[in-house]
Amino acid sequence: MPLPLLRIPYVALRYVANHMSEVELVKISLCSRKADRTLKRCGIKRQSYFDIFCIYKSSLDDLEHLKLMLLEAGRAEGGVCTFHRLELCVKFVKSVSIDVFCDDRFVCSFHVSCFNKLNQFAGTQKSLMLKDTYIPAVLARDRCMYTFWNNRADGLMFLLKCLIERFRYVTHTLYVRREVMSDALGSLRKFVDYSSLPEVSLTSVYIESSVQMPTKDFRYILENVKFRDQLVSRCEFYSFFKTKKKFNFHSLISCSKLSIHLCHWITLRYLLECKHKEIKLTGSKFTNEEIRTYINEWVAGKIPDVQQVHVEMADFFESKFVLSGLQRCRMSECLQRDKSSDLFSVFIKGAGDKVAMIENCRTYIRKVFSIKVYSDPNAVIEEEDEESDVSEDTDEEEDEDEDMEEVEEEDAGDHENEEEEESDWDENMEEDGEEDDNDQEIDEA
Template identity: 25%
Template sequence: MPFNFMKFPYPVKQNLVDQMSNVDLVRVSLQSQKADNALKECGKMDVSFFKLTGEEMEKLEEFDILELFLSEAQRQVVLPDWNVEFHCCLNSNPFFSIACTHFHVRVFIESIENIRKTVGIVRKLKIGESFVPVVTVEYGEEPKILTFWNDKAAGMNSIMDCFKSNFDFMITELFIDGIDSETLRPVVNHINSTHILVINVQVGSFFSSLLDDDFKFILKNVSAIENFVCQLDLTQNFEYDGNILAKRVRINTGNWFKLHNILMSTENEEIFAYGTNFTKKDVQKFLKEWKAGKFPKLKELRLDTKCRNETVKIKGRGNTYGQVHSGYIFWMEVHDNEE
């Protein structure tokens, strides 16, 4: 933050205000309520970071954007209409990002023990009620903001708590891949226990790895409002006796996804599971349950099967019917009314 604006007499304040840019005014306004009131006395009403233009923000460093955004969000309580999204990445290099119409800032979580190995100026950033050491380093063409914590999981949880305590916060994208259990589980527990909403979840990527027990822990404790995508190539003996809490589920390597998982998926609208080995008997069992009305929300289901399925329409509960397409996949679309 800039110099102490309040130490000057009124005539000097007025002269300074007349020469300040909008960004400088925001910096002064965020010093304190007294500083903001002094700006009002000088004719600068309703000064806010959220009122800056995209062009004005482009001239700021990412650290400044982050600092001003956090301070303004804490003051305003309500986010601006900027299509603000929060992304949480839990991998070997975890980070949290804020993406919106005017900027995209990533905040990486590092262990405090690594700060001496990092080349750069150490600054302090207020996150919630804590002041966290931060170093901005050059990373290719873009700067990289590193925050340093005694514990990585505690750092990620503190960032989420900061947002959750100030405004209606939800995670737009939660990406989990190749992270150690000691960091993963406390963060997942925190998201679950504090009822933080998650819109989309992706677990794994091609050639990624995650312990079977950790994936099972994720399945039991993470739910998605919209999409849950799994790209993990799990071991042959992996088993999960439960359902996946999401509107839409996509499993790219589903050798572990069995009939009992389907029969428990009564709240999903779409399920795409590739690499499964469903038999004709499995398909018939599912269709029997579907016709009995046990999947009221289901709109589309795709499963790899061992048998060829023929094109057929199947009457369901009420006005619904299922359109099954031919091929060595079981692909059924559910419609409300047959035309």
């Protein structure tokens, strides 16, 4: 039998409220404004869902967490929460799901499924009401929550828009893993189009190597994904997707950090035109001639945005050829940075106060071109770098010549010793012959 809390006297209500848990008080206060005012009159301090959801994470299912979170956010001024930051991780791992994080703490997760698969899930059937829309849901035995829609893509967009309308600061992350179901590819393209909306902030895209999807869908992601806040925040694009050898791509990806593995389709033209701050490429076809062109363009100030580049080349990195003719410098001691790799690096002066630190390990040769860019207005230019390099080369050649001369002298000495030994052996043989003749004459006498 339900208890009419708002009708009982305040003395009795205070006694009942004092024996309630924090989550029960939050649920009552979120029912209506009248219920919230009634609890305040009883001396109950107002509780917020965002203060207790971590404590009661296991006692509530994901559907209850989602309902309470949206109700609490709607209670803020203007119906939009401005004190908490929401992160939505949209995953395509066989099925489509959304993981919700609030202030870097996990809140809930729910799957987006087709309505015709409702009978395939065993669990407790529940419902979710959003914007006067009835959404059937199932809480499975593994505590996963599934929502069902006539169209999966439309359901995904509806849920995402309901969440971003309640929070001012919302970021999105896209994960594409393993085999993507054919009926989920439409939802994937829908989310890519959704990322271009002005109110959507996409921060990261991850595409794993084991992903099995058509190449045309991968191209669609490259061409249409948008990072709205790439200039003010760190926006990352990671791809391990294996493409065919004939695959090509000529547009630019609008992100601050680009990491492409198996990137045979990335060309020198792309590197020269892109605006990424950090670039990591593996499995490329770049040659020393192309890397030399790239570093010369950077020195000329035509690539001002880059901060770090790591490229696995097709050839062994030849620093003497790539860096020939460039102005060497020495960075100031007052600049705070990691100096552990200075011994194996060369510093090149760029445009303005830019200085590039390029790895140049002489102990072993690698197929890697790595560069870090610093701003150092007090960098000291080394005017005689080329002469010193030449002198070092000549010294090495002289050392080699000296070593060759020593080897030749040793060989000559060994040859003389051999000749002396041969002459001594001949003399001994002659003396032995004379002694044998004398002995023969004595025997005959």
